[in-house]
Amino acid sequence: MANLPPSLSMKSVALSGASSSSCNDRKLLSAEQLILDLSNPELRENALHELSKKREIFQDLAPLLWHSVGTIPALLQEIISVYPVLSPPTMTPAQSNRVCNALALLQCVASHTDTRMLFLKAHLPLYLYAFLNTSSKSRPFEYLRLTSLGVIGALVKVDDTEVIRFLLQTEIVPLCLRTMENGSELSKTVATFIVQKVLLDDVGLEYMCTTAERFFALGRVLGNMVTSLAEGPSPRLLKHIIRCYLRLTDNPRACDALGSCLPDLLRDATFSGCLYDDPPAMQWLQQLLHNIKVGGRAPQGLAHMFVN
Incomplete structure (x- = not known):
């Protein structure tokens, strides 16, 4: 590129920047559409799967999840929906995978600097404690416990006494x-x-x-x-x-x-x-x-x- 004429070199850089910007725009639009799909019960399962799988490539996904209307309630609805199958332990692998995808998105929110304290002040970790209190050693339950622990682990990774106080008060x-x-x-x-x-x-x-x-x-x-x-x-x-x-x-x-x-x-x-x-x-x-x-x-x- 150093041997190209200045006009061509600058054009190449501009095209490269435009291509990168276009790619980021497409990712953003894709993330926004999937987040909208979370509010639709018929589209939610696929949206949960795609967002949790690609959450690392979507920049600022956590603020999008938190501030979009109805998204956090939709994730909580997924979590609460499996409470009845915790005891007696009858949760299926499909149910476990689906709620774990929702938990993975909550972990994204718990990890982000802009949403961590909002997540905590809303007392959202309490919704996970039922999963940590299970005793079944079957794979669906173990996967659920591990993913729930991942959310709590994301909170404590950053040294913050306020986080520790909250967790101690809630008997973690x-x-x-x-x-x-x-x-x-x-x-x-x-x-x-x-x-x-x-x-x-x-x-x-x-x-x-x-x-x-x-x-x-x-x-x-x-x-x-x-x-x-x-x-x-x-x-x-x-x-x-x-x-x-x-x-x-x-x-x-x-x-x-x-x-x-x-x-x-x-x-x-x-x-x-x-x-x-x-x-x-x-x-x-x-x-x-x-x-x-x-x-x-x-x-x-x-x-x-x-x-x-």
């Missing part, structure tokens, strides 16, 4: 603990990531360490996960678990308690091979053990250290 931690106990490896990983992000906020750490009940509920679940990972290692999940433990040592009373309830499997070389290729995780584990050794006191009568 017990729901995450339930998934950490009973979910698939991937669901456990996302749920543990959410708990980790809660703990990394000062408000979240204080919440988890205010009472013995909360602390030991978390400690029991983390300990059980460590035991299960000894049989089937998952480096990514283990990394999140270690980070949760390490953050707990920033609270003096929790650090004392961990002196007796930290799993022995984290104290010996059980996971050395699992963490070999992850220097940050290995460093976190070493720091965790150091903090407990330096900060821990006599591990007797631990419950009295927590204020009910």
Whole structure:
């Protein structure tokens, strides 16, 4: 292009810019039409599928979804429609796929800087909690739980105390603990990531360490996960678990308690091979053990250290 005459070179650039602009315009028109289709029950299923599949290529899809008339109510209608098949668990794969497509669009809204707080102030995460409270391990339910966790994960990715306060007030931690106990490896990983992000906020750490009940509920679940990972290692999940433990040592009373309830499997070389290729995780584990050794006191009568 550098060897072309200036007039031709500039014409080529102009055509390229026009082509790019035209392509973006077509994508915008396509997204707008699909969003309009969401309000039509007969066209909604296809619109949900297409928008969720192409949401990464549609720029500013979240504001379009949020500000278009009737779109969010249509997505909520999809979510509420499967409540009756949660218990007893009779949801079909087709029903699960359809509502997960709606959840994927809500995740888009939860991720965008312009719509995240609007999403939160409308208390939309509460509509997802019924899915996190299910216990069926069938694929449709597991897919639903995982997609719901993805929406919550999108909220906590950005460090914001207001988000953490909202989630704590709506009891997200017990729901995450339930998934950490009973979910698939991937669901456990996302749920543990959410708990980790809660703990990394000062408000979240204080919440988890205010009472013995909360602390030991978390400690029991983390300990059980460590035991299960000894049989089937998952480096990514283990990394999140270690980070949760390490953050707990920033609270003096929790650090004392961990002196007796930290799993022995984290104290010996059980996971050395699992963490070999992850220097940050290995460093976190070493720091965790150091903090407990330096900060821990006599591990007797631990419950009295927590204020009910």
